Amino acid sequence: MRRARGVAHPARRVADSAVLVSGGLDSAVLLAELVRGGQTVQPLYIRSGLRWEGIERYWLHRFVGEISTPRVLPLVELSLPATDVYGAHWSISDDDAPGYDAPLDCNYLPGRNLLLLTKAAVFCAQQGISTVALAVLRDNPFGDGTPTFFRRLAVAAQIALAVPFTISSPFRRLSKAQVIRRGTGLPLHLTFSCVQPSGRLHCGGCTKCAERQQGFALAGTRDPTRYRAEPPSASAPRRSSMVHR
Numbered sequence: 001m002r003r004a005r006g007v008a009h010p011a012r013r014v015a016d017s018a019v020l021v022s023g024g025l026d027s028a029v030l031l032a033e034l035v036r037g038g039q040t041v042q043p044l045y046i047r048s049g050l051r052w053e054g055i056e057r058y059w060l061h062r063f064v065g066e067i068s069t070p071r072v073l074p075l076v077e078l079s080l081p082a083t084d085v086y087g088a089h090w091s092i093s094d095d096d097a098p099g100y101d102a103p104l105d106c107n108y109l110p111g112r113n114l115l116l117l118t119k120a121a122v123f124c125a126q127q128g129i130s131t132v133a134l135a136v137l138r139d140n141p142f143g144d145g146t147p148t149f150f151r152r153l154a155v156a157a158q159i160a161l162a163v164p165f166t167i168s169s170p171f172r173r174l175s176k177a178q179v180i181r182r183g184t185g186l187p188l189h190l191t192f193s194c195v196q197p198s199g200r201l202h203c204g205g206c207t208k209c210a211e212r213q214q215g216f217a218l219a220g221t222r223d224p225t226r227y228r229a230e231p232p233s234a235s236a237p238r239r240s241s242m243v244h245r
Helices: 025-036 053-066 110-126 147-161 178-180 207-219
Strands: 017-020 041-047 075-079 131-133 166-168
Touching: 017 110, 025 041, 025 053, 025 178, 041 053, 041 110, 053 207, 075 110, 110 131, 110 147, 147 166, 178 207
Parallel strands: 017 041, 017 131, 041 075, 131 166
Antiparallel strands: none
């Protein structure tokens, strides 16, 4: 295939893969794990105008700085606004965010992985990166979190961009608790996964805080997270998972 034309970066080190990072537990552990495996990795954050992104990015920069190594390239932030298509969705407004006891599939953001991966594919083609990885877990119930979707989107990207391209989801068979165990020794207190942040703290009352708390409980690991309010017990099983956090 011919290479896509783009701006040359002769001094830039080419990564073995890019990782879609959000600042959450799953993508943070994935980033660190690929680096441990010997890869040079490009962390990639895509801004969409979601109301928690400012806090998310604060913690992401701290996490990436803490695990600093030549194999982690400087964090790249891209912009792909979704406010015009999401409209009054709770991720944009401040209304009706899923509460602590809500089913986790209430976290659905329409076409989230479709949007992120399309932008990531174009970026990777310009940079000579042939693989993008994201931290989808086994309980993800959404159509754009399936192996079939990833395979077909990768083929479409190869056709459109005329370069080799693969979408990797190495955590697809793992639970949140398993990911937390794999993150032992990492600064997980610098990760962030809350849809109703209070300042720079987790709220302790949203469905993402519930998922996080239960993950640590099931992993048998102390939860290092600072919550604004003490969360309820995490003993009850949860259902589903957000797309890539």
